[in-house]
Amino acid sequence: MYHLSLHGSNTDSDIYIGSGIFSQTAKHIAEKFQPTRIHIVTDSNVAPLYLEQLRAEFPIGVTTTVIPAGEEYKTLDTVAGIYADLSEAELTRSDLVIALGGGVVGDITGFTAATYLRGIHVCQIPTTLLAQVDSSVGGKTGVDLPQGKNLVGAFYQPELVIIDTDILTSLPEHIFNDGMAEVIKYGCIANPDILNMIAQPDFKSNMQHIVYECVRIKRDVVQQDEHDTGLRMILNFGHTIGHGAEKVGHFTELTHGQAVAIGMVQAAKLGAKLGETDYTQQITEICQAHELPTQLPYPIEEVYAAMLHDKKRAGDSINMILIHPMGKANIHKIPLEQLHTLLTAE
Numbered sequence: 001m002y003h004l005s006l007h008g009s010n011t012d013s014d015i016y017i018g019s020g021i022f023s024q025t026a027k028h029i030a031e032k033f034q035p036t037r038i039h040i041v042t043d044s045n046v047a048p049l050y051l052e053q054l055r056a057e058f059p060i061g062v063t064t065t066v067i068p069a070g071e072e073y074k075t076l077d078t079v080a081g082i083y084a085d086l087s088e089a090e091l092t093r094s095d096l097v098i099a100l101g102g103g104v105v106g107d108i109t110g111f112t113a114a115t116y117l118r119g120i121h122v123c124q125i126p127t128t129l130l131a132q133v134d135s136s137v138g139g140k141t142g143v144d145l146p147q148g149k150n151l152v153g154a155f156y157q158p159e160l161v162i163i164d165t166d167i168l169t170s171l172p173e174h175i176f177n178d179g180m181a182e183v184i185k186y187g188c189i190a191n192p193d194i195l196n197m198i199a200q201p202d203f204k205s206n207m208q209h210i211v212y213e214c215v216r217i218k219r220d221v222v223q224q225d226e227h228d229t230g231l232r233m234i235l236n237f238g239h240t241i242g243h244g245a246e247k248v249g250h251f252t253e254l255t256h257g258q259a260v261a262i263g264m265v266q267a268a269k270l271g272a273k274l275g276e277t278d279y280t281q282q283i284t285e286i287c288q289a290h291e292l293p294t295q296l297p298y299p300i301e302e303v304y305a306a307m308l309h310d311k312k313r314a315g316d317s318i319n320m321i322l323i324h325p326m327g328k329a330n331i332h333k334i335p336l337e338q339l340h341t342l343l344t345a346e
């Protein structure tokens with residue numbers, strides 16, 4: 001088992017990564033604090049698989065909210081429903097909310113915990129590869145608006161993150177592959193060894209180490225820039241164009257992982273147009289090897305319009321993340337007019 005700590009502004013996060021550690025959740029919680037009430041938030045796919053096992057671990061009463069699965073439910077309405085359940089369950093500021101699920105459950109639950117009673121304890125138990133390597137760690141929480149992705153949110157670190165790689169065995173292949181998009185991102189921005197690891201035919205037998213390496217990179221970056229004012233922006237490689245595409249597809253046509261894969265390839269093309277080394281072919285081939293899409297399925301003008309809501313926009317420029325050399329990410333401030341010209345030029 002691996003253990004990492006992240007010193008955050010609301011709390012220190014303890015992150016455990018291992019095989020079979022789901023059953024140690026109650027023990028890890030008891031080591032940190034003693035809630036009198038626990039509320040678990042999960043979704044309609046994860047509940048039948050893991051909810052009873054988790055609930056049975058606790059000697060105290062546990063209440064639950066089961067939200068419908070899907071990005072289209074990552075909304076303020078869903079948050080309002082959870083607030084009502086927390087109030088009904090009489091959770092207090094010394095109590096605990098657990099997010100049991102993928103990135104959608106994690107982001108919604110984290111945001112609910114950050115805002116309910118101005119902040120209650122939260123524990124993340126990520127059940128998708130994407131949530132294990134990325135969304136459960138680092139404290140970005142939030143929901144989508146019709147106007148764009150993750151437009152409402154808060155930075156709020158979880159007390160505890162329990163990453164049990166055995167849970168990945170119940171994932172359908174295409175959902176596993178969504179997580180590979182973020183794994184590829186970590187390889188591109190910080191450690192090309194990850195790209196070598198996932199090129200091995202038996203890489204799935206090495207998931208504990210691959211997940212650890214991604215989480216370690218994320219922890220190190222977030223530790224230096226928790227509130228996304230500089231270095232942390234590199235974790236957004238592929239996301240500016242990706243988030244734009246997700247919005248154009250009404251958050252239902254592309255998954256986040258698919259959108260990130262497309263966004264990384266498009267960002268590589270942009271880098272080449274700006275005179276950097278051209279990694280388009282390399283990133284395309286890696287994504288395709290993991291059955292991820294690489295072509296933008298929408299008109300670039302529509303995606304560009306959606307990109308104008310990106311959080312990395314500062315006035316008339318957007319900070320784009322580009323790779324050079326492979327394994328190193330750089331932040332490029334690009335004026336909107338130039339960005340539009342580059343994106344629309346073949």
Ligand SMILES: NC(=O)c1ccc[n+]([C@@H]2O[C@H](COP(=O)([O-])OP(=O)(O)OC[C@H]3O[C@@H](n4cnc5c(N)ncnc54)[C@H](O)[C@@H]3O)[C@@H](O)[C@H]2O)c1
Binds near residue numbers: 136137168171
């Ligand atoms: N906060 C962050 O730092 C951060 C980072 C990356 C992504 N995200 C967000 O994460 C979200 C995407 O997360 P996701 O890809 O996990 O999607 P998701 O949460 O929608 O999960 C994908 C699907 O897998 C199902 N599922 C989950 N665990 C399962 C399991 N073990 N077995 C079988 N089915 C399971 C879910 O019910 C869902 O249908 C997006 O909203 C994205 O914006 C946030």
Ligand SMILES: O=C(O)C(=O)C[C@@H](O)[C@H](O)[C@H](O)COP(=O)(O)O
Binds near residue numbers: 150235311
């Ligand atoms: O943790 C971060 O920082 C990231 O950028 C991780 C991304 O994978 C994630 O999708 C994040 O939610 C995007 O952040 P946003 O600030 O662009 O909404």
Ligand SMILES: [Zn+2]
Binds near residue numbers: 134182239256
């Ligand atoms: Zn992401």
